[in-house]
Amino acid sequence: MSTTLLLAQLLNGLQYGVLLFLLAAGLTLVFGIMSFVNLAHGSLYMVGAYAGALSYDATGSFALALLAAMAAALVIGMLMELTIVSRLYRRDHLDHVLATFGLVMFFNELVRIIWGPQPLFVQVPEALGGTVKLLGLNYPAYRFAIIVVGLVVAVLAQLVIHKTRLGMLIRAGAQHPQMVSALGVNIGLLNAVLFGLGAMLAGLAGAMAGPVLSVQSGMGESVLIATLVVIVIGGVGSIKGALYASLIVGLVDTFGRVLLPVWLRQVAERSLADAAGPALASMSVYVLMALVLALRPQGLFPVRRN
Amino acid sequence: MAAALSTDRLVMRYGALLVTDDVSLDVRPGELHAIIGPNGAGKTTLINQLSGELAPRSGTVRFDGQDVTRLRVDQRARAGLLRSYQITSIFEEFTVLENATLSALAAAGHPWRFWQPLLASKAAVGAAQEALALAGLAELGHVPAGELAYGQRRQLELAMTLAARPSLLLLDEPMAGMSPQESRAVTQLLSQLKRRYTIVLVEHDMDAVFSLADRISVLVYGKLMFTGTPDEIREHPEVRAVYLGEEAVHGDAQRHS
Amino acid sequence: MFPTSLRVSAALPLALLAALAVVPFVADMAGQPFWLSFFARILIYAIAASALNLALGFGGLVSFGHALFLGLGSYAVALPAAHGFAQGWLHLLVVLGGCGLVALLVGAVSLRTTGMAFIMITLAFAQMGYFLFVSLKAYGGDDGLAVSQTSRFFSVDLGAVRPLYVVAWLVLALVTWWMTHLRASAFGMALRGTRQNARRVQAMGMQPQQIKLVAYVLSGVMCGVAGMLLANMNAYVSPSTLAWTVSGDLIVMVVLGGMGSVYGPLLGALVFLGLEEVLKGYTEHWMVVMGPLIVLMALLGRGGLVGLMQRLDERMATALKTRMAGSSANLDTRAPVSATLPAQDKPGEAAWQPR
Numbered sequence A: 001m002s003t004t005l006l007l008a009q010l011l012n013g014l015q016y017g018v019l020l021f022l023l024a025a026g027l028t029l030v031f032g033i034m035s036f037v038n039l040a041h042g043s044l045y046m047v048g049a050y051a052g053a054l055s056y057d058a059t060g061s062f063a064l065a066l067l068a069a070m071a072a073a074l075v076i077g078m079l080m081e082l083t084i085v086s087r088l089y090r091r092d093h094l095d096h097v098l099a100t101f102g103l104v105m106f107f108n109e110l111v112r113i114i115w116g117p118q119p120l121f122v123q124v125p126e127a128l129g130g131t132v133k134l135l136g137l138n139y140p141a142y143r144f145a146i147i148v149v150g151l152v153v154a155v156l157a158q159l160v161i162h163k164t165r166l167g168m169l170i171r172a173g174a175q176h177p178q179m180v181s182a183l184g185v186n187i188g189l190l191n192a193v194l195f196g197l198g199a200m201l202a203g204l205a206g207a208m209a210g211p212v213l214s215v216q217s218g219m220g221e222s223v224l225i226a227t228l229v230v231i232v233i234g235g236v237g238s239i240k241g242a243l244y245a246s247l248i249v250g251l252v253d254t255f256g257r258v259l260l261p262v263w264l265r266q267v268a269e270r271s272l273a274d275a276a277g278p279a280l281a282s283m284s285v286y287v288l289m290a291l292v293l294a295l296r297p298q299g300l301f302p303v304r305r306n
Numbered sequence B: 001m002a003a004a005l006s007t008d009r010l011v012m013r014y015g016a017l018l019v020t021d022d023v024s025l026d027v028r029p030g031e032l033h034a035i036i037g038p039n040g041a042g043k044t045t046l047i048n049q050l051s052g053e054l055a056p057r058s059g060t061v062r063f064d065g066q067d068v069t070r071l072r073v074d075q076r077a078r079a080g081l082l083r084s085y086q087i088t089s090i091f092e093e094f095t096v097l098e099n100a101t102l103s104a105l106a107a108a109g110h111p112w113r114f115w116q117p118l119l120a121s122k123a124a125v126g127a128a129q130e131a132l133a134l135a136g137l138a139e140l141g142h143v144p145a146g147e148l149a150y151g152q153r154r155q156l157e158l159a160m161t162l163a164a165r166p167s168l169l170l171l172d173e174p175m176a177g178m179s180p181q182e183s184r185a186v187t188q189l190l191s192q193l194k195r196r197y198t199i200v201l202v203e204h205d206m207d208a209v210f211s212l213a214d215r216i217s218v219l220v221y222g223k224l225m226f227t228g229t230p231d232e233i234r235e236h237p238e239v240r241a242v243y244l245g246e247e248a249v250h251g252d253a254q255r256h257s
Numbered sequence C: 001m002f003p004t005s006l007r008v009s010a011a012l013p014l015a016l017l018a019a020l021a022v023v024p025f026v027a028d029m030a031g032q033p034f035w036l037s038f039f040a041r042i043l044i045y046a047i048a049a050s051a052l053n054l055a056l057g058f059g060g061l062v063s064f065g066h067a068l069f070l071g072l073g074s075y076a077v078a079l080p081a082a083h084g085f086a087q088g089w090l091h092l093l094v095v096l097g098g099c100g101l102v103a104l105l106v107g108a109v110s111l112r113t114t115g116m117a118f119i120m121i122t123l124a125f126a127q128m129g130y131f132l133f134v135s136l137k138a139y140g141g142d143d144g145l146a147v148s149q150t151s152r153f154f155s156v157d158l159g160a161v162r163p164l165y166v167v168a169w170l171v172l173a174l175v176t177w178w179m180t181h182l183r184a185s186a187f188g189m190a191l192r193g194t195r196q197n198a199r200r201v202q203a204m205g206m207q208p209q210q211i212k213l214v215a216y217v218l219s220g221v222m223c224g225v226a227g228m229l230l231a232n233m234n235a236y237v238s239p240s241t242l243a244w245t246v247s248g249d250l251i252v253m254v255v256l257g258g259m260g261s262v263y264g265p266l267l268g269a270l271v272f273l274g275l276e277e278v279l280k281g282y283t284e285h286w287m288v289v290m291g292p293l294i295v296l297m298a299l300l301g302r303g304g305l306v307g308l309m310q311r312l313d314e315r316m317a318t319a320l321k322t323r324m325a326g327s328s329a330n331l332d333t334r335a336p337v338s339a340t341l342p343a344q345d346k347p348g349e350a351a352w353q354p355r
Helices: A003-033 A041-059 A062-088 A093-115 A141-163 A165-175 A177-182 A187-209 A219-234 A239-267 A270-295 B043-051 B073-078 B096-108 B122-135 B150-163 B180-193 B206-212 B230-235 B237-244 C008-021 C023-030 C033-058 C067-082 C088-110 C115-135 C161-184 C186-204 C208-234 C244-257 C264-282 C287-300 C304-325
Strands: A131-134 A137-140 B005-014 B017-023 B032-036 B058-063 B081-084 B168-172 B198-202 B215-220 B223-228
Touching (some): A003 A137, A003 A141, A003 A165, A003 A219, A003 A239, A041 A062, A041 A187, A041 A219, A062 A093, A062 A187, A062 C287, A093 A219, A093 C115, A093 C287, A131 A141, A141 A165, A141 A239, A165 A177, A165 A187, A177 A187, A187 A219, A219 A270, A239 A270, B005 B043, B017 B043, B032 B043, B032 B206, B043 B168, B043 B198, B073 B081, B073 B096, B073 C186, B081 B150, B096 B122, B096 B150, B096 C186, B180 B198, B180 B206, B206 B230, B215 B230, B215 B237, B223 B237, B230 B237, C008 C023, C008 C033, C008 C161, C008 C264, C008 C304, C023 C033, C033 C161, C033 C186, C033 C264, C067 C088, C067 C115, C067 C208, C088 C115, C088 C208, C115 C244, C161 C186, C161 C208, C186 C208, C244 C264, C244 C287, C264 C287
Parallel strands (some): B032 B198, B168 B198
Antiparallel strands (some): B005 B017, B005 B058
C-alpha cells in the first residue's frame, strides 16, 4: 500500500475519530459525573444533522448552519434533561436505559414522519470544496476542516477543564460526585449545564457529519454505539481518555476496513477473504473493546475515583 | 498449642500512609481475642486482611496452621474463617430464615441446585434455625429482613455468620449503634459462644471487651502496641495514655517490650 | 391463612396461559389463522423474555445484547438447513451448543465489568453478531435467509404453524414452571442474593462471578431456543433479529411485566406486542407513540404488571381480613411492604411454613 493511500486513510481515521470525540466528550461526562446512561445522545446528533442540513439549505451559510445545529441540539437536549433525565438521576441504570431507549424510538419515528425515511443530501460547502495538499497527498478540504475543528474543540476542552471553575467542578465531580453536591454546589444546575454542553457538541458533530455521512432517521445509533465503545475503552468520565480512545477507535476502524480484507486475501483463499473481510473489519473495534475490558476493565485512561 | 489464627509481619499501606505496620498477632484456639484501639488505628483494615477482602503488601496470615494469605474471601469462608460486618450486610428482600439458610448452604454445601427449594435442604435449614435461635431471632424466621429493626438486623448479621458453621469468627463491631440493653444482650450471646468458637472481636464498647476477652490486643496507628489479659491492659501505662491522655498516666512511661 | 388461590397475581397469568393453550381451536372456529401466528410470536418472545428475566430480573445483569442469542438461535436453524439438514435434534444441538459457547465466552468477558460498562459491552457483542451476519453474503447478508428445511422432530415439522404453536406453548409452560422452582432453589436464591449483595455472597463462601456466569449462560441458551422457534415460525432469518432495538424490546417486556417475577415475562410480552398490534392498526408510525409510553413506564417505576397485581392482592387480603375478623380486627401489624422493596420479589408460593 502506497504512502499517500496510507496517509489518506490515516486522515480518514482521524476525521472519524474526531467526530467520535465530539460525541464522546459530552457523553463520558454525563456517564461519569451523573452516572446516567444516555442512549439518546445519538438522537441529539441526529437533531444537529437535520437542523444543520435544513439551515444550510435555507440560508446557504454553513457557519450559520453549524450554529443552528448546536442551538437546536441544545434546546432539545435541555428539554430532555428538564422533563425526563433529571427525574432519573437517582435511579438505576436500567431505568436510564429504558427511558432513553423510548426517546430514541420516539425521535427516530418523528424524524421519519416529518422528513421521510430517505436520507437527506447535504452539499459540501463551496469554501471547503477543494483539496488541501498534505505531504504529497490531495486530501478533501472539508474532511480536513473537520479534523481541525475537532482538535480545536479538544484544546478548548482541555482549557476549560484545567483553567476554569467549571472545569474544576467537572474534575471534582468525575472523581467524587457526592462530595461536590455536599459542598454546596448546585448539582442540578451543574448537571443541566453539562448535559447542555454535551448536546451542543453532539449537534456540532451531526451538522459537520452531514456532508460526509448520510443524514437519516436512525443515523445516531451506529455512531452512538461506536461512541460507547470509545468511552469504555477510554475510561468512563475521562475526557482525556475520550480523546485518545476516539482517535484510536477511529484509526482502528478505518484501517481495519481497508487493510483487513487486503491481508486476509493474502493469507486465505479469495472467497473466504471476501466473506470474512468486511465482517472482521466491522467487528474490529468491538474486538478491541473486548480486549481492553478483558485486560484493563477500568479503561485505558481512567479517572481516579474515590 | 498452634495458633488458630496468626499474622506474621503484616504490612498494608495506601501510598505513603502506613495503615498496618508490621503486625504480628496470634489468636489461640478457643479464646476470645479482642482488638481495640482509637479510631483510625486501622482495625477494620486489619480485619479485612484477615478475612481476605484486602491483600497485604507483605506479611502472611495463617489459619489453623495453613498459609491463607493468597486465599480469596470465599475460600477462607469455606475453610471456616468467617466475618461479620460493622455496617450490616444482609439480603433485604429475603426472609430472616432464607438469609440464614443461604449462609448455611454456602459454607457447607453448594448452590448448584436448580429445582429443589433452598428451604427443603434439611441440613442447611437446621443449621440456620440453630443459629437464629442462638442469636435470638427464632420467632422472626418469616419476616423479610428489610423490615427488621436495627438491633434485629445486627442480630441477623451475627446469625448469618454463625449459620455458616465457622471455626473462627471475625466480628467487626457487632454492637455498633446498639442501645445499652441491646449491647448487653449481644455480650451475653458472645459469652455463650466463647468456648464453641475462636473469636476475634473488634469493639469500642469497653464494658463488653473487658468482660468477654481472654486477651486484648491494642492497635495504635496501625502498630500492635501490646497484647495481654484484660488486667494487664488495664494497668498498662501506655494503653492508658492512648485512651485517657498523657496527664492521666502516673509514673514513668517506659516502653514495655 | 389467606387462601392462595384467590390471588390475582397467580390466578390471572395462569388463566392467560390456559387461554393461550386454546388459541389454536378458537382460531380454527373463527377462521382466523392470523391469530395463531400472532400469538405464536407472543409465546416465542415470552420465552425470550423469560430467558432475559433470569439474567436481568433474578441476577440484576442488565444485558443489552440478548438479541444476540435470539439471532444465533435462529441462524442455528437456518445455516444447517441451508446445507440440507432438517433434523430437529440436530438444529437443537447446534442451538444449545452454539449459544452455550457464545454465552460462555461473551459472559466471561462481559462479567469482568459492572454497571454501565456491562450494559455497553453486551450491546457491543450483539452488534458484533449483527455485523457478522450482515457480512455473510453467502447466507443472505442484509437480506436475510429463507429457512429451506424447517426443524423436524420425528413426524412433527415445526415449519407448520400449528405444531410450532403447540411446541412453543409447551416450552413456555415448562420454562415458567422451571422459573417458579428456580426462583426458590439454592441457585436461584444465590443468584438473587448476588444481585442484592454480592459482597455478602462472597463472604459466605460462594463465588458471585461463577453464579452470574452460569445464570448468563442459561439465559443465553434459553433465548437461543426462542430463536430456533422464531426461525421455524417465519421460515426466514435475518440479521435484523440481532438489532439492538430487539434487545431493548426484550428489556421493556421484562420490566413491563415485572422484573424478577415468574409470570412477568409472559405478561410483558403479551401487553407489549399486543399494544404494538393495536397501535399499528391506527398508524404505521406507531413507534412515535410507543416511545413515549416506554419513557412513561421508566418514569413510573419498576413494579411492573405483576407488582400492580400484588398490590391489588394485598389490598384484597387486608380487606378480607378486616371483614372476617370483625370490628376488633387483629390486623397484621407488620409494616406494609415498603416502596423500596420490589413487590414482586417475594416467593411466589409460601415456600416455608412455620411448624
